[in-house]
Amino acid sequence: MAYSDKVIDHYxxxxxxxxxxxxxxxxxxxxxxxxxxxxVMRLQIEVDxxxxxxxxxxxxxxxxxxxxxxxxxxxxxxxxxxxxxxSIDNMEIVEELALPPVKIHCSVLAEDAIKAAINDYRVKxxxxxxxEAKSHH
Amino acid sequence: xxxxxxxxxxxxxxxxxxxVLEAMLPYFTNHFGNAASRNHPFGWAAEEAVDYxxxxxxxxINCNPKELIFTSGATESDNLAIKGVFEMYASKGxxxxxxxxxxxxxxxxxxxxxxxGGQVTYLQVNSEGLINLEELEAAITDKTILISIMYGNxxxxxxxxxxxxxxxxxxxxVLFFTDGTQAVGKIPVDVEADGIDLMAFSGHxxxxxxxxxxxxxxxxxxxxxxxxxxxxxxxERGMRSGTLNVPGIVGLGKAAEICRTDMExxxxxxxAMRDRLENELLQIEESYLNGSKEHRLPHVSNIxxxxxxxxxxxxGVKDIAVSSGSACTSASLExxxxxxxxxxxxDLAHSSLRFGLSRxxxxxxxxxxxxxxxxxxxxxxxxxxxxxMFKEGIDLNTVEWTEH
Numbered sequence: 001m002a003y004s005d006k007v008i009d010h011y012x013x014x015x016x017x018x019x020x021x022x023x024x025x026x027x028x029x030x031x032x033x034x035x036x037x038x039x040v041m042r043l044q045i046e047v048d049x050x051x052x053x054x055x056x057x058x059x060x061x062x063x064x065x066x067x068x069x070x071x072x073x074x075x076x077x078x079x080x081x082x083x084x085x086x087s088i089d090n091m092e093i094v095e096e097l098a099l100p101p102v103k104i105h106c107s108v109l110a111e112d113a114i115k116a117a118i119n120d121y122r123v124k125x126x127x128x129x130x131x132e133a134k135s136h137h
Numbered sequence: 138x139x140x141x142x143x144x145x146x147x148x149x150x151x152x153x154x155x156x157v158l159e160a161m162l163p164y165f166t167n168h169f170g171n172a173a174s175r176n177h178p179f180g181w182a183a184e185e186a187v188d189y190x191x192x193x194x195x196x197x198i199n200c201n202p203k204e205l206i207f208t209s210g211a212t213e214s215d216n217l218a219i220k221g222v223f224e225m226y227a228s229k230g231x232x233x234x235x236x237x238x239x240x241x242x243x244x245x246x247x248x249x250x251x252x253x254g255g256q257v258t259y260l261q262v263n264s265e266g267l268i269n270l271e272e273l274e275a276a277i278t279d280k281t282i283l284i285s286i287m288y289g290n291x292x293x294x295x296x297x298x299x300x301x302x303x304x305x306x307x308x309x310x311v312l313f314f315t316d317g318t319q320a321v322g323k324i325p326v327d328v329e330a331d332g333i334d335l336m337a338f339s340g341h342x343x344x345x346x347x348x349x350x351x352x353x354x355x356x357x358x359x360x361x362x363x364x365x366x367x368x369x370x371x372x373e374r375g376m377r378s379g380t381l382n383v384p385g386i387v388g389l390g391k392a393a394e395i396c397r398t399d400m401e402x403x404x405x406x407x408x409a410m411r412d413r414l415e416n417e418l419l420q421i422e423e424s425y426l427n428g429s430k431e432h433r434l435p436h437v438s439n440i441x442x443x444x445x446x447x448x449x450x451x452x453g454v455k456d457i458a459v460s461s462g463s464a465c466t467s468a469s470l471e472x473x474x475x476x477x478x479x480x481x482x483x484d485l486a487h488s489s490l491r492f493g494l495s496r497x498x499x500x501x502x503x504x505x506x507x508x509x510x511x512x513x514x515x516x517x518x519x520x521x522x523x524x525x526m527f528k529e530g531i532d533l534n535t536v537e538w539t540e541h
Contacts (some may be wrong), residue, residue, distance in 0.1 A: 002453065011449075011452055017519065019525065033538065038487040039446065040523055061449075061522060062449055067449060067520060127266070
């Protein structure tokens with residue numbers, strides 16, 4: 001299967017790889033997927049007092065499309081408010097990266113990772129957790 | 138000078154040897170006759186070429202040239218052997234014994250047999266990929282007509298105890314069929330010494346052309362017959378109708394001859410390169426060899442690089458062509474059933490690469506592959522949350538993963 005140029009670019013030069021201090025109150029961490037399914041994403045956001053995401057980092061175990069999806073997600077997250085970040089839809093990732101149908105689950109996982117990170121941040125700061133992240137099988 | 142990408146997927150298919158191509162070419166043009174045309178020189182030339190190929194192949198596996206049925210490849214040979222025996226020996230019984238690590242061409246044919254009312258026993262393998270001979274013998278009943286166990290495995294290269302299986306089959310009066318696709322031409326295969334009654338193999342796994350293969354069918358002690366699976370002109374002693382693929386058969390014959398004459402030197406060289414590649418790659422932390430180290434084809438190495446996903450890794454090693462036990466591209470997301478049968482956890486099965494060397498592989502290519510894979514694994518581990526957790530001493534089995 002041939003990968004799109006954008007997937008190859010993100011895979012070859014992943015943006016925002018790394019780790020934020022998860023013990024900090026303004027850092028939200030989302031860890032989604034499972035090793036036995038062949039992909040695990042960890043996505044972290046750092047949020048300032050104005051609810052703006054000032055930094056985002058990821059690490060992903062998975063195929064090229066999974067790595068690209070999470071790399072792209074961190075790019076999109078930076079500078080957005082938490083509420084804006086919640087509106088990122090997996091199909092936008094599919095379109096941007098031109099993912100084929102068999103790789104759509106990679107984009108779903110990235111969306112789940114965003115929601116999980118935001119949830120973690122909310123819970124840490126005494127807010128209600130969001131209702132169920134978009135589920136997939 | 139290295140040419141990229143470097144081909145290290147020789148268990149999928151091998152490049153054709155130029156000597157094979159040369160032998161085939163006249164049979165596309167000048168000698169185009171139908172080998173079944175008995176009444177003119179065009180037919181005679183074709184038939185002569187086919188007979189010669191039969192001798193070349195017979196010499197490789199130590200059989201009588203008359204015991205070879207030409208087919209379109211190993212998948213057809215597997216089908217013909219299993220379905221053909223099932224039909225032919227229906228009055229004797231309906232039970233077949235095979236193993237869980239067989240090729241799909243065997244497993245799916247066995248599933249088909251089950252739909253037809255046959256009974257199939259699927260033997261488990263141990264962590265090395267080997268079947269248990271006592272279990273095999275215990276599985277034999279008075280209804281058992283066939284044991285179907287492959288010679289060498291296509292994913293991990295594990296060689297089954299063929300001689301012992303042959304002996305058990307003979308002792309119980311059961312036929313023994315082996316899929317020899319990965320073994321024939323690579324290691325000495327002798328149907329007499331091994332006690333094989335039927336054997337499938339293919340041209341394109343041994344530097345011959347695609348679209349041609351053969352089924353060895355024993356003619357003496359015992360005389361084995363299979364029911365044809367295609368009706369027609371009664372070619373190949375009535376067991377496989379259809380005009381013979383003369384150029385392909387000539388190619389298969391030449392490929393077999395080269396494998397026989399060059400086997401000793403080829404194998405020694407290929408094995409030395411394989412061992413070097415393997416030893417170097419196993420020096421990578423948390424990398425594991427899959428399948429028996431000892432009972433293995435000389436040109437294959439299947440290694441899992443833990444905490445790195447196989448498909449992502451393949452993308453990272455784009456300058457070499459290999460295959461992975463990860464099946465992330467398939468709808469099922471299921472990793473290799475062969476690796477799982479060896480008892481690998483899904484995460485290790487997802488992390489595997491298969492390297493397959495050939496007589497055309499060079500030392501420079503192996504050197505490049507070693508450093509290329511090492512770099513890619515290191516790069517992807519930098520990206521891997523699992524690697525980070527492992528390095529922090531977190532037991533991944535205690536982590537609560539989200540189902541998906």
